[in-house]
Amino acid sequence: MANRKEDDFFAGIEQVDVWAAGNKSRLPLFYRDARACIAVFPAGLPALKRLLPDPRFTPAQVLPGIGAVALACFEYRDTDVGPYNEFALGILLNNPHIVPLPGYNILRQLAQFNFYPYIFRLPVTTEAALRWGIDYSGFPKFLASIEFSDTGDWLGCELKEREELICRLKVRKIAAPMHRLIKFFIRLYQFRQPQSTEFKMNARALGISLNPFDAELVIGSMHPVARELSRVMLMKKPLMCFFVPSAQLILYGPENLSFPLVNYLFQQGMRIPLDRIREEPEKKDRKALKEKKKEHKERKA
Template sequence: MTRPRPETHALSTGHEVAVPLETEAEATALVVTADAERVGERLPDGLSPVRVAPGRAAVTLLSVEYERLGDDAMAPYEEFGVLLAATPASGARVPELGVLGNGLGGYVATLPVTTEPARALGEEIWGYPKRVADVSITDRGGRRRTAVGDERGHALTLDAPCRPRIRWTVATESYTGDGSPERQPLRLAGAFGVRPFGGSYSLGRHPLAERLRDLSLGRVLCALAFDGRFVIGRGRPLSL
């Protein structure tokens, strides 16, 4: 299988990046349950929620610290994402632990980042719903704490174990867009960690926190950790 030829994109910030974009990143995530009907209402036509129990779907709260982007195309940055676990097929139920392989993919509902070049990168190339915000990541005693907010206040805090030890490669997809959704191929290769029912989260008083409350978030299914190479390819229409 041949690799796609890189395409160079010029951003409004003056940066140039090649796609597929190869990055080095550390990430932690919590996969939590949510109301399946409400998750389905947030998804565009063509996508269905991944169900983990009767009436319950999965949502990933994702924290990422990018250490390198391409050939140092721009400065490193931090990112937080809300990803709704979804499938292009009719939303069949899967075992609760069966959703873990897609914990780092899904429909991207929001993606706050810490720099303007990072916002332009995701929005202008892939259509990710990015905005500049405060994403503070701190490590202590094998755990990673992520606090997210902006001038409107504190949105949420994640606390997750951060001990990636198992070498693995994962291929998954993210989805963006409303009327004509697209899929972006993702490939992660490096050290992973999984802890069932590990980690915790708390919501603040912020518009993002209220949107998450509206999903009726529930218990943590698992905590994920990753440290390695993350590649994102060019987006394609969902129908292809």
């Protein structure tokens, strides 16, 4: 029964072949085995707004004037682009379908397990993960060292670029009795326009803690991203943290098809000539007309 439940998470989702930097992959992207730890920290609202590229992105507020930054570490063991690690730095935005009251909007997102983060940095560990993320959805990715460590009751993740520490996050391995479907409606910025994509998680084991001592954060002093974090954070004790020792995920493609993206997808990414795009509807119309004529003849007979 367990295997069937796992298979059902991916059932009915059609993937298409895509190319990035000469390498073939598939979208939506399947992550068949992963683990993660996430911590949410209080941040100053004016500093968060300076990181947002468009006024249509509005930070959710924990309290008036206080927003939230999420640090999310993922260890992907089996994916369509091979194994890799990722460290997401995001700003929690308001759910546009919920009244943007301080505290209320974030609590509703938590209650529904539907989150709206804007990703402003997304370091990864492999070239394959880097290229498709940038080319197709505009993820702000860069190559970095992301190392996980298991030390007793803690799961740690250290983020460095060229041996320079950006940050080090540790989350306690709290009890993870829940099995939940979590949706991240990710906001991005591509071709100087808002972009979005859905990242769906089948958390096969999930623990949530509101204890500020269940996560520890160290921020580097010299790296630009470390300084960026230091400027926005109000404290290094989390508002909440998530421990996900076992998960599957699906990353869907970009939802907003701008002209530059359409050009890339058809001429470079999917390698579908534009003539073929015109031919397909014509073929369907001819087939439908042929079937109608056949039905008309059969009725006369």
